Amino acid sequence: xxxxxxxxxxxxxxxxxxxxxxxxxxxxxxxxxxxxxxxxxxxxxxxxxxxxxxxxxxxxxxxxxxxxxxxxxxxxxxxxxxxxxxxxxxxxxxxxxxxxxxxxxxxxxxxxxxxxxxxxxxxxxxxxxxxxxxxxxxxxxxxxxxxxxxxxxxxxxxxxxxxxxxxxxxxxxxxxxxxxxxxxxxxxxxxxxxxxxxxxxxxxxxxxxxxxxxxxxxxxxxxxxxxxxxxxxxxxxxxxxxxxxxxxxxxxxxxxxxxxxxxxxxxxxxxxxxxxxxxxxxxxxxxxxxxxxxxxxxxxxxxxxxxxxxxxxxxxxxxxxxxxxxxxxxxxxxxxxxxxxxxxxxxxxxxxxxxxxxxxxxxxxxxxxxxxxxxxxxxxxxxxxxxxxxxxxxxxxxxxxxxxxxxxxxxxxxxx
Ligand SMILES: Cc1cc2nc3c(=O)[nH]c(=O)nc-3n(C[C@H](O)[C@H](O)[C@H](O)COP(=O)(O)O)c2cc1C
Numbered sequence: 001x002x003x004x005x006x007x008x009x010x011x012x013x014x015x016x017x018x019x020x021x022x023x024x025x026x027x028x029x030x031x032x033x034x035x036x037x038x039x040x041x042x043x044x045x046x047x048x049x050x051x052x053x054x055x056x057x058x059x060x061x062x063x064x065x066x067x068x069x070x071x072x073x074x075x076x077x078x079x080x081x082x083x084x085x086x087x088x089x090x091x092x093x094x095x096x097x098x099x100x101x102x103x104x105x106x107x108x109x110x111x112x113x114x115x116x117x118x119x120x121x122x123x124x125x126x127x128x129x130x131x132x133x134x135x136x137x138x139x140x141x142x143x144x145x146x147x148x149x150x151x152x153x154x155x156x157x158x159x160x161x162x163x164x165x166x167x168x169x170x171x172x173x174x175x176x177x178x179x180x181x182x183x184x185x186x187x188x189x190x191x192x193x194x195x196x197x198x199x200x201x202x203x204x205x206x207x208x209x210x211x212x213x214x215x216x217x218x219x220x221x222x223x224x225x226x227x228x229x230x231x232x233x234x235x236x237x238x239x240x241x242x243x244x245x246x247x248x249x250x251x252x253x254x255x256x257x258x259x260x261x262x263x264x265x266x267x268x269x270x271x272x273x274x275x276x277x278x279x280x281x282x283x284x285x286x287x288x289x290x291x292x293x294x295x296x297x298x299x300x301x302x303x304x305x306x307x308x309x310x311x312x313x314x315x316x317x318x319x320x321x322x323x324x325x326x327x328x329x330x331x332x333x334x335x336x337x338x339x340x341x342x343x344x345x346x347x348x349x350x351x352x353x354x355x356x357x358x359x360x361x362x363x364x365x366x367x368x369x370x371x372x373x374x375x376x377x378x379x380x381x382x383x384x385x386x387x388x389x390x391x392x393x394x395x396x397x398x399x400x401x402x403x404x405x406x407x408x409x410x411x412x413x414x415x416x
Pocket of ligand 1: 023024025026027028030049051116118148149173200203204205206207242243244245263264265266267269372373374375376
């Protein structure tokens with residue numbers, strides 16, 4: 001018996017044959033255009049993220065979206081109530097179009113580039129802002145949309161009028177069969193099934209689709225449950241597991257279970273094309289298992305995995321909703337604002353505040369100060385070599401991608 005590798009398989013998506021490796025979306029520009037472009041060039045699927053695109057556009061394309069918004073709401077920065085702070089839909093549309101079109105124009109190779117779109121970015125007008133983001137991404141030529149961080153019960157209805165609705169690839173990320181069933185039922189009216197389903201287990205990075213009892217779940221069980229139900233329903237939709245798939249052999253085990261591809265992210269956080277600054281990447285490399293935790297400081301209410309030494313933990317900065325405000329809910333509030341206001345009231349004379357239970361996620365993700373990561377981040381040190389000064393050498397995305405594609409026998413190839 002020969003040992004199999006990922007390259008023995010192909011992902012078929014609407015007539016296209018792809019290398020069955022998908023690099024997951026990593027918000028606020030951790031999965032950069034450069035990283036997504038490499039995945040596409042190598043024949044797989046890459047993701048850009050639609051999180052906070054106005055500030056991402058300012059950084060890359062010299063626009064002034066954040067400044068403009070801050071100027072408009074400057075009068076409100078000391079106010080504890082942020083409900084008046086709204087996004088200008090035209091600006092969101094412009095920022096999304098800019099990022100997506102610049103990325104798609106640079107695309108080479110046979111692969112595809114999708115955008116990760118999180119429902120939890122409620123932006124003080126959940127439906128309106130999501131509608132603009134999705135439609136603008138379609139306008140700008142994105143190959144596919146991965147619906148994330150939410151159940152997306154009404155999301156397909158927001159784009160069903162778009163000319164590309166039937167031809168763009170659409171996927172949903174779920175962490176249970178139940179979430180998938182709900183999605184299918186509530187979106188069935190549009191007569192459109194998803195083109196792929198990402199099943200994310202509890203070892204993933206970013207927000208988890210579980211409660212603090214996440215450790216009781218495992219990806220293999222979730223995949224088997226969804227696969228069996230799909231068979232029963234005679235539904236043939238590519239299934240893509242994610243979360244803790246660290247080697248090519250891990251991936252092959254899922255392909256043998258019937259997966260159509262795998263979605264991976266953590267290995268790529270230490271690639272040169274990734275958006276994390278070099279000094280932060282060293283923190284990811286250095287981390288040991290006990291340096292990683294799942295906590296509840298995200299104001300979204302979802303548990304989130306991160307390095308315990310993330311500067312975001314315990315920081316008591318004034319909420320920056322006038323500049324950002326991506327997590328304001330439909331009534332203009334956010335769990336961090338409540339926690340911050342409580343601390344201000346408790347310590348009216350304090351020079352520096354600490355807010356332990358929640359964090360200003362917009363600000364800290366934007367500044368790469370919330371070091372969210374997958375469970376196996378502590379194994380990243382085994383994926384590279386060290387420099388003479390002891391630092392770890394970042395890898396090329398191509399090296400990591402090819403290692404997933406060709407490795408056998410649980411091996412991880414070190415760089416030249
Ligand atoms: C740094 C980082 C940021 C992430 N950000 C997002 C995100 O913004 N949206 C999302 O749907 N998933 C996000 N994820 C989850 C990944 O897309 C992916 O599904 C998961 O991490 C795969 O597991 P792995 O990291 O063990 O390979 C993130 C993961 C990491 C490591």
